[in-house]
Amino acid sequence: MKSRWIVNLVLLLLVAGIAAFLYLRPKTADQKPTSYALSQLNPNKFEHLNIEVPGKKPVVLEKQGGRWRLLEPAKGRADLASVGRVLSLAIASSAEKFPATDLTRFGLDHPALTVRMDNEEFTFGMYHPVTGDQYIKYKGAVYLLPTMFSEGASMQPLEFLDKHPLDLNEEIVGFDFSGLEQWEKSRLSMQLENGKWKVSAPDAKPKQDELKEWFSNNWQQLTAKSVEPAKLDGHPQPWFSVKLKSGKVVKFLKLQESPELLLVREDEGLLYHFSQDTGFTILNPPVGYKE
Structure with a gap:
């Protein structure tokens, strides 16, 4: 058994040596390129x-x-x-x-x-x-x-199609959630000013760390499961809007909340599919206030 093991080792070293020689040897002028x-x-x-x-x-x-x-x-x-x-x-x-x-x-x-x-x-x-x-x-x-x-x-x-509802150069500086049922009473809106979020609801007690974490972990990395052209029937839908640094306002329509969130970006006519958990998180910022 020991001699067979030694023979196998010698053969292995021999093969490795040949492979190394073929790899390292100088290429001749008439040798075909490798790619x-x-x-x-x-x-x-x-x-x-x-x-x-x-x-x-x-x-x-x-x-x-x-x-x-x-x-x-x-x-x-x-x-x-x-x-x-x-x-x-x-x-x-x-x-x-x-x-x-x-x-x-x-x-x-x-x-x-x-x-x-x-x-x-x-x-x-x-x-x-x-x-x-x-x-x-x-x-x-x-x-x-x-x-x-x-x-x-x-x-x-x-x-x-890009699964990001907002393009990489569309920098968010504000939200208007007042068109959603859960924020209809407070007319909730948020503005980013000097690195801090200002919340419109008078009874809100937001914590900046929580809002920054909510924004960076959710909206700055927001990616849909799938995207397709939207087919709207003309009926009014709950909505919210996103304000960009450029001054542009992007409006989203909420077609469905369960079993998945369906959002339509109105200006592009595209329908984005999100999981229900993602949908709840992005539409309910931790503003320290509940209706």
Whole structure:
């Protein structure tokens, strides 16, 4: 048993030594590169993004004023991480590169997915039967890449919508909760002045630490479970508004409180889904006062 253990150890060291030699040895001039870059494009320069899947409506995104927006099949601020995953294809690299001469061989004669970044076109073909990677054509070459690129581009279109009800540059400086049932009597409103929250209710006894914690832990990190275009029936709804540092006032309609909170951002026409617990917390600040 001891001799077999020694033999195994020697074999292990031998394999490790060979691997280290192959990795560290100088590369000769005629040696093939270990990876091939798909392009030399800069993802930050793109202004338009089209994603096409046969049999489905195309997903269209456009950069407006430096901010990506979803234009089709719905309209709204785009989730920057989701857009970034698609654009990262432009700087991807592959260990395999083939001439784009026999497209049928790669399943690219009828692409399963086409991504257009401005005037640059990337087409997606079949999957490699062993590695599971996918063939992707760009210009005159075909590359083999992980499926994360097609997964990022072919997700449900509404997943491209930003789940934050307020954009990152929309800085909150006040709330008006007077349109909600629980604050109808006190006409509760709050203003942030010189780093402190002022509460309108005369009987309120707010604690600044509690209000700051409520704001930073909830509103500054507020993210919906999902978002979709709103469908309103025209009936009056409970509401509240958020005042921004820019002076703009954003109005939200409360369509439902249980089993989940449904809020519509009126100016964008988008419906946000939140858990019931989150809904109770964000609409009931600890102002030291109850109706």
